[in-house]
Amino acid sequence: MRWLILGGSGQIGEALGERLVGRGDTVVGTYRNRPPRVPGMEPLRWEKGGPTDLPWARLRPDAVIDAASFRFVDDCERHPDAADRINHRGTARAARGARKVGARYLLISTDYVFGAPTPAPHPESELPEPRCAYARSLRAAEIALLAEDDRSTIVRTSTVYSWRPRDLDVVPDLSAAPNFATWLVAETRARRPVRVVVDQVSAPTYAPDLADILVAILDHPDCTGVLHATGSTSLARYAWALRLLDAIGEAPDRIVPVTTASLGQAAPRPSNSTLGMARLTREIGRTMPDLDAQLPRWAHAVRASA
Numbered sequence: 001m002r003w004l005i006l007g008g009s010g011q012i013g014e015a016l017g018e019r020l021v022g023r024g025d026t027v028v029g030t031y032r033n034r035p036p037r038v039p040g041m042e043p044l045r046w047e048k049g050g051p052t053d054l055p056w057a058r059l060r061p062d063a064v065i066d067a068a069s070f071r072f073v074d075d076c077e078r079h080p081d082a083a084d085r086i087n088h089r090g091t092a093r094a095a096r097g098a099r100k101v102g103a104r105y106l107l108i109s110t111d112y113v114f115g116a117p118t119p120a121p122h123p124e125s126e127l128p129e130p131r132c133a134y135a136r137s138l139r140a141a142e143i144a145l146l147a148e149d150d151r152s153t154i155v156r157t158s159t160v161y162s163w164r165p166r167d168l169d170v171v172p173d174l175s176a177a178p179n180f181a182t183w184l185v186a187e188t189r190a191r192r193p194v195r196v197v198v199d200q201v202s203a204p205t206y207a208p209d210l211a212d213i214l215v216a217i218l219d220h221p222d223c224t225g226v227l228h229a230t231g232s233t234s235l236a237r238y239a240w241a242l243r244l245l246d247a248i249g250e251a252p253d254r255i256v257p258v259t260t261a262s263l264g265q266a267a268p269r270p271s272n273s274t275l276g277m278a279r280l281t282r283e284i285g286r287t288m289p290d291l292d293a294q295l296p297r298w299a300h301a302v303r304a305s306a
């Protein structure tokens with residue numbers, strides 16, 4: 001099989017690339033700034049929403065996995081036109097190219113499409129009501145993608161984290177951090193106090209677990225439309241922070257519990273974006289690991305690189 005991973009240098013793209021290369025498939029992974037570090041994955045520089053099209057005739061993938069987006073939600077709120085250009089129109093354009101060469105398209109989307117305070121967990125059948133520019137742009141991408149080709153798949157996920165030591169070089173502040181867990185480790189090691197919200201509930205998803213389930217979904221070409229795939233523990237961000245630090249043997253004494261309102265973030269966040277995963281269980285026959293199963297592996301990776 002020939003795979004094209006858009007955002008091949010991201011935490012999801014790299015984890016997925018490792019698995020596909022590992023089983024002997026041909027994988028091209030795009031990047032914008034930092035080339036992917038997966039041995040055997042061919043790097044390709046490309047800007048989503050930019051002027052240059054992907055070299056479809058040369059690549060001729062069997063399937064495209066789109067894990068490339070402008071995903072910093074507060075920046076998206078300040079620059080909604082860029083969010084729409086990259087996340088919505090960039091996806092629509094790439095999907096058109098994929099369809100012309102007969103490639104299936106799988107888009108990674110977000111739990112944030114459920115912005116309204118409707119009861120959680122949100123099933124796949126619930127009509128999304130995005131309330132921030134990031135989520136609106138990805139919801140528009142979902143709609144455009146399904147209109148382009150009804151063989152497409154959308155996998156909504158949530159609060160993805162991983163451990164890649166090189167991410168420590170690019171942890172400016174939480175709003176543009178590679179992921180919350182890496183940011184928390186960086187701040188803890190720097191002995192800085194961190195403010196963490198008590199009133200945003202979601203389901204943390206370990207990137208390697210998401211990559212495993214994505215491979216299973218890709219191996220079911222008949223599995224089209226919307227699927228949800230997150231870790232199977234849902235908890236407030238503050239409770240998660242305590243679990244992360246406990247897993248690596250760090251004291252939580254610099255974590256300050258705060259409310260969302262007190263942070264004055266540019267983009268509104270859902271209060272509970274937990275996703276229902278009935279389709280995943282029914283059609284793929286798999287469930288996702290809970291936090292107890294995720295944390296020892298993440299902590300082992302953190303300790304191994306210390």
Ligand SMILES: NC(=O)c1ccc[n+]([C@@H]2O[C@H](COP(=O)([O-])OP(=O)(O)OC[C@H]3O[C@@H](n4cnc5c(N)ncnc54)[C@H](OP(=O)(O)O)[C@@H]3O)[C@@H](O)[C@H]2O)c1
Pocket residue numbers: 006007008009010011012013030031032033034035046047048049066067068069070071086108109110111156157158159160161178179
């Ligand atoms: N992380 C989460 O919690 C989460 C939750 C729900 C959904 N998602 C979705 O999952 C996808 C991947 O997330 P992730 O956590 O793997 O993100 P990530 O680690 O930040 O990776 C993002 C990838 O997209 C690339 N990229 C960003 N902007 C681009 C642009 N304008 N043109 C081309 N490439 C661009 C990045 O390249 P460079 O590194 O070279 O810039 C990188 O390869 C995103 O689409 C996101 O919306 C993520």
